[in-house]
Structures are given as C-alpha cells and as structure tokens.
Amino acid sequence: MSAFEPGLEFVFELKVRVDDPLRVGGTPDLNVTPIVGGTVSGPRLNGRVLPVGADWWVTRGATTQLDARYLIEADDGAAIDVVNRGYWHAQDSVEQRVHAGEKVGEAELYYRTAFVFQTGAEAHRWLTEAQFVGYARSEPDTVCIRVFRLR
Template identity: 30%
Template sequence: MSDAFPPPPPLVPMTRIACEVASVISLGALPIGERRYVPLRGGRVSGPELNGEIAEGGVDWQILRSDGVIEIAAHYVIRTDDGALIEVRSEGLRHGSPEVLAQLARGEPVERDAMYFRTVVRFGTSAPAWQHLNKVLALACGAREAHLVRLDLYRIT
C-alpha cells in the first residue's frame, strides 16, 4: 500500500450565481458568536450545467466568530429556465485580511481571490429532468460586493 494520495477528483464548471442580497441583520452576541442573517433578494444562475433564477425568499444564516471567520449556511431555491425548482443548501466559511474586511465594511467590491470564501453545495429536487442533482456535491468559490454575492460552482466528480 502506497502512502501517496491519489489525485483529487476533478472539478467541472457547473454554473455562476449572481445573488442580490439585503443588508445584514444581527440577532446579537450568542455564546458561539454574533448570530446574523442576510435575506436573499433573487438573482441569476447561468453556466454550462444550470441556468435559471434565484427565487426571492432565501436566507444566508451566519455566525461571526471571535476570530473574524464567518460561518455560512445559505438556503435558497433556483427556478430553472424550464420551470423546475431546485433547493440549494450551501455551507462554508468566509474570512479575509483586516484590509479586505474593511473594504467590505465600506461596501466596496472584493475580488474572489482576495479572501477565502468557500462553501459546499447540495441540491434537492423532484423535477425529473434534474434528478441527477440529488446525487451531486459542488464546491462554490465566492466573491462579495455590497449588495451582491457572486459564486462560481464546480461539480465535484
């Protein structure tokens, strides 16, 4: 048995999401950190494997930890161009240098590679044409603007 790791599974470009977001709403300090949420207002999904719109009404629940890391748990729905509804659950982490976080606080856009913004994405749907998504995990790499989140999703093979 070799101690070498096998090559990682390939990542296949799946879709890009541009999601409009409302302002952060804080519930205050809890023992685990500041609990907050961000209402998702809608947006566009476009790419080689998935196209549609973000349905209004999703929420990004967050915990701002004492070390400056934001734990993300977003839950929303994509309405595909053919009318199917796909549930999306996206959990991960976002953090950056003090300078980058200050840019965000001022409402300035921050490039994708300027901070760590990664989530693991799962899908759920009853639509026959989209059943394959029930068996897929995706990796999202994100960028944040004042009122917009941009995510590039890659299907993990």
C-alpha cells in the same frame, strides 16, 4: 497505486441578491441576511434565484460560518432547493477593502461553500447526485458564487 487527484467542472454562477442583514438577539455575532432574488447562468443550468430564503451567519473571531437556504427556479420551471454552507475570512486589509465596497477577487479571501441540492425534476437530477463547491465573492447587494461539480 498513485493517489487520485480530484478535479472541478464549472457548472454555473449564482448571483444572489441580498437585503441588509438582521441582527439576532442584539449581538453582532449572529445575523440573518434575507435573499431577495438573483440569477443563475452557466453551461449546465440557467434560471433565477427566487426571493425566498436567507443566509444565517455567525462570526467567531476572524471567521464567519455561513448557512444559507433558498430556491432556484430553472429556465424550464423546475424548482430546486439549495442548502449552501461555508466559511468566510480574510486578512484585515482585504476585509477593510470589502467593507469599503471595493471589488475583491475570489483568490484574495477565503469565501468557500459546499452545496446540497434537492429536486424532483428529472432533468436536474444530476444536481442531487454529486458534491458541489463554490468560490464566492461579494459585490454590492449581491453574493456571486461560481459553482463547481467535484469530479
């Protein structure tokens, strides 16, 4: 019996607009970044990111652990709860480019996430029945995440 090789199906891209991070307890290690809106577009889902929620993130050494929670409103009006957790780290030279506002591609840094979706909307139940992963990149005031269903 041969080993199963997983595959990925692209389902949509999130463009999550964010505000400036807030430092928690006066330390640079723990931050909360408010989510202020955004868009959802792709072959399986379209809609908008509602201006509700935030991304809590902790930096330990060179790695940042992310824990975001927010809401999507699909084009049909259905609300979808999003929990998105992941990791961010990059080589020093790439991190400097990110902080300088340069475009850095998904392959140049490790910015990976895993999703859990919840909704009572029958049309979007497929989101609650599979594992989803994301490849992210930063743009000015926006986090872009290409979301894939793990097959």
